[in-house]
Amino acid sequence: MTEQDALYKYCLRLGDDALIHSYRLSEWCSNAPILEEDLALTNFALDMIGRAQLLLTYAGQLEGKGRTDDDLAYRRSEREYFNHLLLELPNGDFAHTIARLLFSSVWEYYFFNELQHSRDTTLAAIAAKTVKEVKYHMAHATDWAIRLGDGTEESNHRMQKAIDDLWMYTGELFETDEQTAILRDKNIAADMAMIKAKWRQEIERIIGEATLTMPKDEYMQTGSSTGIHTEYLGHILSEMQYLQRAYPEATW
Amino acid sequence: MEILEKTDKIHEDMLKTFEQKIDRGDAIEPRGHMPDGYRKHLLRQISQHAHSEVIGMQPEGNWITRAPSLRAKQILLAKIQDEGGHGLYLYSAAETLGISREEMIDQLHSGKAKYSNIFNYPALTWADIGAIGWLVDGAAIVNQVSLQRTSYGPYSRAMVRICKEESFHQRQGYEIMAKMMKGTKDQQAMAQDAMNRWWWPSLMMFGPHDTESPHTGDAVKWKIKRQSNDELRQKFIDKTVQQAEVIGLTIPDKDLKWNEDKRHYDHGPINWDEFYRVINGNGQCNKQRMAHHIKVHNAGAWVRAAAEAYRQKKEKQLLHL
């Protein structure tokens, strides 16, 4: 694998994360517990679509086959998607959505903080922009996790169940593989071991403040780095890609 | 007896001040006196407007996950967010009249408060997203531009903010239609079909003809309503017909033609039976929209309860410090 190939896949994966998570958050439109929350969650979805556009456009350039961000988003199939499993899971209740946003935004915060120093200047610029947005996502998720954890008995149970249910999908966030190793050597990719330590510490702190219990580290789900997904991704793609697939000649 | 006479006198003076303000065209503010009828009329109108913004998120939200490009998705999502924001401004404006958002939502659920009838129509294809932005927001703007001069201060200020965003929505909707009309045969057919379905309901958004409209009297006297239903409808038709022609869409009205004497377009008869059928609950989506709003509101109750419990806990802790 060349450095160029590795970087293509690296950007694709980050772009897919943003795209798929934005899809899930946008499903909260007209579905949130209060109107303000409807607006907040869809606002994060908007940030993520913007991030997906930047990353997928760059991925398309690196690939060099003339594919645009839309081509990559709308014309790839299940096995060609590389987003982390955590982000494609159905929303569940509000606690599950908050738990996912918490796990992913804390991860993204440390991750993009590191990536700002990437030797690849395009990636570094995207990371710098992303960190600013992710700070708000993280603050929001933290705030709700604490309120729900330390709110009523019901909300406490729901929040605990949510972090327990999603825990087995967090291991994947810190995996490294051949492509990240190549990019690490060149000071392009972020150092996962360090990010993992910071992530764990911060999540522990928030879970403690929320009067919740840290889940036990048991089996961690894996597969997305090779395009092995949950059954849910196929449904996302069939809905998201419907118009582009049904009218391949059309532009919108 | 004397006391009663005195309070009568005070009331009379306050009413006179109110009427003078209206005559001069001054804004009425929440703290000032206003007759009960004025307050009631405004409450009904502003809460209906707020609910319309919020219920209107449903038909458009129906297409977010299927938007055909990243840019289209972004524009649609931002638009729907604007509408939710409009709902928030308007709920706040209504709250200045002494009602809470929770009460307004209860009234919506019980059927006491209404929302715009247009959202009882389904958004069936992607072209409907274009048609809604262009025609529905386009019709709303005509109405709202006129409401920028409405006599109640908080309502008129909300309208000024809202109108700025609405004109974006209208342009973006029109852009969707224009793009489709430049596209494949399938896209053109899809766009024309949406036009056919949304044109008449958009005209109905302005309400019954002036000769039939029950609320017009007081609302005009109090300068809540500044132009009549038919005047506003005519404005909308005149500006929209030309926009349709430019991109090659046909207005589904065989009687539509330019009237050189009036310098307006004449239009064919509006199907008021349909209008009243939908208003009275038999539109395709009336039950769906309300059931959805109620379901979501109930499903979120535990979250609101948790936020409130947490707030109270923190307040108590502060007191014990």
Ligand SMILES: [Fe+2]
């Ligand atoms: Fe609107």
Ligand SMILES: [Fe+2]
């Ligand atoms: Fe609006």
Ligand SMILES: [Fe+2]
């Ligand atoms: Fe609008």
